[in-house]
Amino acid sequence: MKMKRYSLFVVGMFGLGALAAAPFFDVTGKPAEAASKGAKAGRVEGRVLKSWLWSANGRRVHLKDHAPAVIKKDGGFAFDRVPAAYELWVDGEGEAPVTVYRGLTRRDPVVRHSPSFVTSLDETQHKATVSGIVRGDFPFPIDRGYTMSFYFLSDRATGRWWMGQQGQSLGPRFGRMTVLWNGEPSVSGTLLALGQHFESAERLSEAFLAHSPLQITDGGEANKELTLERLPTGRIAGEIKTRAYETNGYLAFRLSGNRGEIGLECKLKPGRYACVVPDLSTLGGEYCMSLVDGASGHIQHCGGKIGMEDFSLQIEPAPKLNPLKQPGVVSKDTVLAWSGDEQAVYSVKIRPDVMGRVKWFEFEVFFVGPRLAWPDLAAYGIEAPTGHKYKVQIVRHYPYKSLDEMASLQGPISQFASYRQAVSSDIELTLAE
DSSP: OOOOOOSSOOOOOOOOOTTTTOOOOTTSSEEEOOTTTOOEEEEEEEEEEESSBBBBBTEEEETTTOOEOOTTTEEEEEEEEEEESEEEEEEEETOOOEEEEEEEOOOEEEEEOOOOOOOOGGSSSSEEEEEEEESSSSSSOTTEEEEEEEEEOOOEEEEEEEEEOOOSOOEEEEEEEEEEEOSSSEEEEEEEEEEEEETTTTTTEEEEEEEEEEEEEOOOOOEEEEEEEEEEEEEEEEHHHHOOOOOEEEEEEEETTTTOOEEEEEEOOSSEEEEEEOOOOOOOOEEEEEEEEEEEEEEEEEEETTOOOOOOOOOOOOOOBOOOOSTTTTTTTTTTBOOOOOTEEEEEEEEESSTTTOOOOEEEEHHHHHHHHOOOGGGTOOOOOTEEEEEEEEEESSOOSSSHHHHTSSSSSSSTTBEEEEEEEOEEEEOOO
């Protein structure tokens, strides 16, 4: 498999058996015997995605007593003769992580799997470029305090270009913007230009918008003229309560129909915030905040509108592991437990404490209820020898009350899902005999 030089993070490879078949257990370690009410055995047709737009193409989905299914370009996979309740897990040969979903019953699951690096499997099928000229009451060439960004927005393609980026035009000409997509060789979307004037680093005074429908074809070089019009601005404010002192967050306008997002200049940090942003409501969609920090994980909150003074977010306390029989030590018979909701969705992440001492792996299992038997990692093709230390994190996933609810197009994979993670600190555990 060809490795790209722009890989974000390269991990050590671990061997994965072609037919690694883990037993289907519930979270206590006992064989699962009962499915959710109304669940029936039969065919399962699902999707594995990295994000709302891109699939985990070429990776593998495993199910007990079945040969692995290779994920298609659109994320699709299928199994026949699947029991009413089942466990599936996703991996990539020579890649981390392994992602496990334990206790599913729905016949159309949509699950997330995030490979740790980019490979040739992630190359898109189609590419085109867009260039043109933008006109209107906007100062060209752009100068200090002015910005202009361009987007191609579609439910299956994405492209973005900034005027004035290094070595590029200061206007009024723009491009060439690269647009990438999969599926059919042509795609329809919206070409959009957003111009902004800032009186200071964080104070927006004027906004301008131009947009037009555009169809592009693989290998094509589209050329388009856009005309800017003045756009109203408005204020969004609220409070972010998080355990972290530093939070990496941003505000975006997301277009309905999963047509992409427009990033905005609004810094989100713990405490009160207030931002003046362009009023993009005529495009159809809503404002969403996204935050990532070490204490709270990934948080997404949607439903924001111009004029809201309480577009706020509060992070719940993280799960706390109950005392172990021998502090800091687990065995293959240990059941990890913590206080929490019996109907809540949790995940447990396991990885070696130091790269190099143990062949690197990343393992995450999703399930319902505040307990988990120490997993048989070897059953998933992972070498985790005893006598070594491993780092464990416990994550609660809000607001889901079942794995079936989370494993859907309304789950975290959705552009408009409001979800939160409460993430424990790293727990260092030694795996004993």
